[in-house]
Amino acid sequence: MVHLTIDIGGKPGKDCRGFCSYCYFKHAKDVPPFGCRYCMPFKKGCDYCAKGVKEEYAGFYSLQDVADHFLADLQMVTGDITKITISGGGDPSCYPEFNSLIEILGSLNVPLHIGYTSGKGFDDVDIADFMIENNMKEISFTIFASDPALREKYMHDPTPQASLDVIERLAAKIDVYAALVILPDVNDGEVLWNTLGWLEKIGVKGVILMRFANRENQGLILDNAPVIENQRVHTVEEFRELVSEAAARFPNLRLSATPLYDPAFDSPFAIRNEPDLLAHLPRVTGKVSVVTGSIAAPYIAEILGACGALEGMVVSVDKEISCLITIDDLKKLDASKLEETVIIPGRAFVHDPEAESVLDKRVIRGPETLSADGETSMGMDLTGVLTMEMEGFTYLIQLINQYGRTE
Numbered sequence: 001m002v003h004l005t006i007d008i009g010g011k012p013g014k015d016c017r018g019f020c021s022y023c024y025f026k027h028a029k030d031v032p033p034f035g036c037r038y039c040m041p042f043k044k045g046c047d048y049c050a051k052g053v054k055e056e057y058a059g060f061y062s063l064q065d066v067a068d069h070f071l072a073d074l075q076m077v078t079g080d081i082t083k084i085t086i087s088g089g090g091d092p093s094c095y096p097e098f099n100s101l102i103e104i105l106g107s108l109n110v111p112l113h114i115g116y117t118s119g120k121g122f123d124d125v126d127i128a129d130f131m132i133e134n135n136m137k138e139i140s141f142t143i144f145a146s147d148p149a150l151r152e153k154y155m156h157d158p159t160p161q162a163s164l165d166v167i168e169r170l171a172a173k174i175d176v177y178a179a180l181v182i183l184p185d186v187n188d189g190e191v192l193w194n195t196l197g198w199l200e201k202i203g204v205k206g207v208i209l210m211r212f213a214n215r216e217n218q219g220l221i222l223d224n225a226p227v228i229e230n231q232r233v234h235t236v237e238e239f240r241e242l243v244s245e246a247a248a249r250f251p252n253l254r255l256s257a258t259p260l261y262d263p264a265f266d267s268p269f270a271i272r273n274e275p276d277l278l279a280h281l282p283r284v285t286g287k288v289s290v291v292t293g294s295i296a297a298p299y300i301a302e303i304l305g306a307c308g309a310l311e312g313m314v315v316s317v318d319k320e321i322s323c324l325i326t327i328d329d330l331k332k333l334d335a336s337k338l339e340e341t342v343i344i345p346g347r348a349f350v351h352d353p354e355a356e357s358v359l360d361k362r363v364i365r366g367p368e369t370l371s372a373d374g375e376t377s378m379g380m381d382l383t384g385v386l387t388m389e390m391e392g393f394t395y396l397i398q399l400i401n402q403y404g405r406t407e
Contacts, residue, residue, distance in 0.1 A: 010090015
């Protein structure tokens with residue numbers, strides 16, 4: 001089984017008919033490289049943390065370049081291709097040679113998947129039939145609201161009704177996943193209930209609610225906060241309550257959310273509800289400081305505590321999302337209260353040597369993930385989520401015991 005990804009390039013805000021009002025990349029500055037797990041020890045900065053995180057493409061790739069890269073990848077394949085995903089920094093619906101690309105890929109008779117689209121490039125509902133005829137099987141579609149006026153205002157979609165009609169026609173034939181960035185007092189409340197009711201009616205496969213981020217500690221690390229001046233943001237607790245109410249109102253709709261939570265599994269960190277699985281995790285015998293984001297911190301502390309960790313081992317930074325921790329977050333910690341060894345999230349945007357210099361501690365990079373957020377768990381079952389968590393926490397505890405101080 002082989003899953004290939006087609007990168008069409010494209011630049012956020014340029015190759016998508018303009019930024020949506022709430023876009024994460026809006027106002028993004030040309031910030032220096034953060035450092036990350038891919039960097040060489042002697043050099044801070046690599047393609048991923050210098051360019052990839054900003055999706056810094058010059059523009060869409062030509063169809064010829066896309067085809068050449070795809071053919072090169074195809075020659076490396078030894079098994080059967082089970083899915084081809086179309087992705088890029090720009091919006092696939094706005095790709096100038098979209099129809100030609102879909103025809104070429106469709107001729108391979110392999111299921112096609114669009115990893116993300118706003119649909120702002122779809123001006124004619126017939127494009128839905130064209131995609132279905134060319135073996136499109138799955139698409140993730142940002143909708144914002146089923147009200148075309150709101151979609152036009154906040155997504156700057158020039159043909160909002162056509163985009164909604166495309167979603168409806170696709171949902172009748174293939175797997176459609178809808179995404180909604182939630183702006184308080186704009187598309188929550190009754191607007192949200194109407195939107196979810198419409199999505200349920202047309203038969204979408206699943207819906208993910210995404211809490212709007214407007215401040216640096218919420219994840220805007222490209223020196224671009226605020227995205228919307230004076231826009232209120234849900235607290236984590238408010239957002240979780242909103243998700244809970246949505247799940248209760250629409251029990252037949254597969255619904256999850258990020259950063260919290262997936263009501264189907266009570267994830268992330270569903271393992272905390274499974275005492276038998278917690279008992280099978282290794283016991284914590286070492287003493288380290290586990291640095292993580294403010295959302296994950298209480299859950300990680302609870303799980304490690306159930307495995308014998310002492311109180312205070314888990315240290316929270318102000319940044320909410322663990323994988324978006326930067327060196328600035330570490331600078332704010334009181335290093336005198338940290339253990340000799342500090343474990344940071346595997347995907348944190350930190351250069352390890354710089355972290356060791358700032359904290360004057362030995363820094364170990366932990367697992368890349370400890371659980372599945374709502375975007376990931378949407379396509380999983382409970383067994384898959386718990387397996388991921390068992391593997392992640394087993395590895396984390398092994399690191400704690402290997403590098404931690406013992407008495």
